Amino acid sequence: MSLNQKTIKNEINYKGIGLHSGREVTLKLIPANPNHGIVFKRIDLDKDNLVIPNFANVTNTSLNTTVSNEAGVSVSTIEHLFGALFGMGIDNVLIEIDNEEVPILDGSAKEFVKKIIDTGLEESATPIKIIKINKLVEFKEGTRSIKIEPSKLSLDIDFEIKFQNKIIGTQQNKIKVYEDNLSDVFNSRTFCLYEDIETIKKHGLAKGGSLDNAIVVKDEEILNDSGLRNEKEFVNHKILDCIGDLYTSGYRIIGNVTCSQGGHYLTNQLLRKVFENNENFSIIEIKQKNLPHTLINKNILKSIA
Structure with a gap:
């Protein structure tokens, strides 16, 4: 009855456009053996086409990872795909992709999670490994900050955002990743301010952005006809990003994360600081059965629409 490594039962296909590239892309999740980990394979290339999604291999954190x-x-x-893989407890999968960017779909992790649930998981006989945080580690940049500290058995994320815009404003939410219902987090979409769109596009980004895959806020109005999916959708999306970025550590984590005004860059810098000193963490193979949860949130199986 140990907590064993999981993969998906069958292949899963996704198709859409890249948020920033604007290009059509097909992505396939393929079951993988224990200890394979999560690996990308660029099938549009003939050589050097394997990419390991590790925090040390992160080369850009501007509006994406x-x-x-x-x-x-x-x-x-x-980040959205990785948030889904983390939350669903998937340890091993090969991700084939025929372009440079993961499809944005509806701007959240909702479709990634739904297809994983529909397909189901395959459990192996190999115990999982987890990263246990042993010491407080923090990273600050101006008024922005993020820290992670020891926890007994959970991964808690306490996240705060602060915007001048009155619609977004200051939002805060705290979730227990392994125990809470994560459906609001999975369903929360990426967002931007209307006045920032022109600048973002001048930098060659958001070529595939639309109201179908992002919340756009203009002054005191949400331009999307359907409005928000949940009352804390803005901060919940940041939590989704954070979960996904934390999974570039290679394993699920036991620790408490507190972040104010953070994003991809702060989370990546935090991981780099954690792993620069072996005293900050331990990698533990879980063989006992006396944990209060299974490091996979079962509530979402009932709640993703």
């Missing part, structure tokens, strides 16, 4: 291999081959906007 991008990972690259030594040959410079990249996969970008991995």
Whole structure:
């Protein structure tokens, strides 16, 4: 009855456009053996096409998380998919992708999670490994900050955002990743301010952005006809990003995360600080059965629409 490594039962296919590239992309999740981990394979390339999504391989954190291999081959906007894989307890999968960017779909992790639930998980006989935080580690940049500290058995994320815009304003939420219902987090979409769109596009980004895959806020109005999916959708999306970025550690984590005004850059810098000193963490193989949860949130199986 140990907590064993999991993969998906069958292949899963997704198709859409890249939020920043604007290009059509097909992505396939393929079951993988224990200890395979999560690996990207760029099937549009003939060589140097494997990319390991590790925090040390993160090469860009501007409006998305991008990972690259030594040959410079990249996969970008991995964070929503990784949030889904983390939350669903998937340890091993090969991700085939025919372009440089993971499809944005509806701007959340909802479709990733739904198809994983529909397909089901395959449990192996190999115990999982987890990262246990042993010491407080923090990273600050101006008024922005993030820290992680020891926890007995949980991963708690306490996240705060602060915007001048009255619609977004200051929002805070705290979740227990392994125990709470994560449906609101999975369903929360990426967002931006209307006045920032022109600048973002001048930098060659958001070529595939639309009201179908992002919340757009203009002054005191949400431009999307359907409005918000939950009352804390803005901060919940940041929590989704944080979960996904934390999974570039390679394993699920036991620790308490507190973040104010953070994003991809702060989370990546935090992981780099954690792993620069072996005293900060332990990697533990879980063989006992006396944990109060299974490091996979079962509530979502009932709640993702």
